[in-house]
Amino acid sequence: MSKFKHDLLLRLIKLVDAVLMTIPFALCWYLYYSDRTASPFDEKSNLIVVLLFLVLFIIFGRIYDAFMMSIQRISEIVYAQFLAVAVSDLIIYVVICLLSKGLTNLLPGMAALVGQIILAFLWAYLAHHGYYATFPAxxxxxxxxxxxxxxxxxxxxxxxxxxxxxxxxxxxxxxxxxxxxxxxxxxxxxxxxxxxxxxxxxxxxxxxxxxxxxPRIGDVIMSGARHMHMFHLPMLTVSRYMASPEYLLAKRIIDTIVSALGLIVLSPILLVTAIAIKATDHGPVFYKQVRLTKNGREFNIFKFRSMCVDAEKDGVARLSTGDKDDRITPVGRIIRACRIDELPQLINILKGDLSIVGPRPERPEIAAQYCEEMPEFNLRLQAKAGLTGYAQVYGKYNTTPYDKLVMDLMYIAHPSIIVDFKIMFATVKILFLPESTEGVAEGQATTMTENEVTVAAEKKSENDDDVAV
Missing domain, CATH: 3.40.50.2300 (Response regulator)
Incomplete structure (x- = not known):
């Protein structure tokens, strides 16, 4: 089969999936919600709402890789499909509440979600097995x-x-x-x-x-090059973090709005967590730690304290060695598993120390260790550090520091509000995946030692790279 026919068939299979996910929503809309809005919809308006759901599902399906039947396991496909339909349903439900000028019955929507999950499993199973049965390795x-x-x-x-x-x-x-x-x-x-x-x-x-x-570091940097013509010759121009003022302004506005709303909406969780930490060992609720952000500026990052008060009493910076780390408190294990310990960083975002999306801020001591083997590690400091980032969404706990650096540089090379929103929504996908937790796996503290030879070899070969990448 030619590549054109192969790609066309895959697109049709993905379209079938989008239509299947839309059917339960359409039934839910036509049979219940359409007649209960403040202004009942006509046939044309009903169709627009259904098409809106279809478009939303396709967008979030792409964000969560819900259509990747050829490279993901069935369980991963179903999980991604669930996230895509759940977010799409939620957005439409908010629209329905606005149209109805009040909260509406959620049960019909939940029934539609159950139907969508069942159809998602059927599609994932048939598409996955059908792909491998149709296309030979x-x-x-x-x-x-x-x-x-x-x-x-x-x-x-x-x-x-x-x-x-x-x-x-x-x-x-x-x-x-x-x-x-x-x-x-x-x-x-x-x-x-x-x-x-x-x-x-x-x-x-x-x-x-x-x-x-x-890709290598040089490849990623060159991928952000701007095409131009000079001296009647094709040129590629590369400079340090080519983010436009408009982008930076829009990014700051989004950071401020989202962090402020997040602190308000999550305030009950923040309060309960603070009380639990204080009641457990009477120590401080928050833990401040020096981190690096844009251009190497140091700032104090806020986290809920998940370890005992004297976790680093000898003054030596250490990454956590995972769930078996005896420094973690009972409450700390719970809030780490749910990522609640990271929520106070919304304060850092509101202050302007952090952005929602960007390279994760590293401790000066750990960054210095990485820079001994990878001087390019400081290239991450071109952009403001973030609560979440490319490496957090697409990497895993055992992804090497070199590969995480490459991922961060891929983000820096292509600054875009669309990419920021994609990473924000994609972050939801990893919240319930323990293997994606940053630096909590057993053995993570020895990453540099285990990868020292590999990184050094890659570093050497990077210096030998031909400039015509």
Whole structure:
């Protein structure tokens, strides 16, 4: 099957899903809500409301990766579908309440949500199994340099049914004879020098081979380059954090509004948490910690205290070693699991120390350790630090500091309010996924030691990169 037909079929399958999710809502709207608004809707207006839900579901489905039947497990697809329909239903419910000039009965909407979840499971199951039954696994090659073992990830994430790894080769051997890629449909380039990678890339493009590249820091910086013409020549211009004044102003307004509303809406949770912490060991409710934000400026970040008062009495900065860390209090375990300990950072956002979206602020001592192996780590300080960020949404607890740095630089390279909103909504997806918790997994404190050789190798190869990325 040609790539065009393959992509067209996938789009049709995704459209079927969007229509299926819309059917329960449409029934709920036509049978109950449409006649109970302040101004009953005509047929045209009813259709607009249904189409609005369809558009919302498609938007949030893309944000939560709800349509990725080929690369996600069924459980992951259903979870993403649930989030997409739940957020879409919630938005429509708010609109209905505004039209009705008051709170309306939520039960019909909940019944529609149950129907949507059932249909989501059926679609996910059929689409996932149907995809692998229809499309045979692609003949795949892994070309590596400093990053080895990528083929293990394919099996770990259950993608061996999509990618059949028939060739694993170091870049040096591949460059000696590029014809070894003949008959290959997909290539994964893992940690290859940009000069060598570009040679392989050109060969793949010429021979219609799909190629996935793990970007390097230089690649990410260049991805934010602005295209222009000078001296009758094509040019790419790159500078330090090219965010426009309009973007920064809009971002600050959004930060102020969202943090203020968040503090008001969440005030009952904040109060109960404060009382629980104080009643447990009579220590301070909040924990202040020095962090770094834009241009290396230090500020005190606020968190609910989740550890004993003298957790770092020796003055040495340490990352948590996970649930078995005996420094964590009983209340601390609960608020960490629910991410409640992070909520006081809304105060930092309101003050202007933090943004809602940006690279997570690091402690000066930990940042200094990272910079010993990765001087580029300071490039994260081009933008204001954030409560959530690209690395928090798309990384995991065991994602290496180097890869988290690359993710943060990907965000910095493309400043956009749309991207900010996407990350904000995507953050909801990780709230109930324990593997995404920042720095709480056992062994996290030794990340730098375990990855020292890899990072050093990548750092060296980064310095050797060809400038024509």
């Amino acid at each position: 692609k003949r795949t090659a892994i070309i590596y340099d400093v990053r080895r073992g990528f083929e293990k990830l394919i099996g770990k994430y259950g993608l061996d049914g999509k990618y059949d790894v028939v060739l694993t080769l170091c870049a040096e051997d591949c460059l000696k004879d590029l014809s070894v890629l003949d008959g290959i449909e997909t290539v994964f380039a893992s940690g290859i020098h940009s000069h060598d990678r570009n040679i392989i890339l050109k060969y793949c493009i010429e021979h219609s081979i799909n190629m996935f590249v793990i």
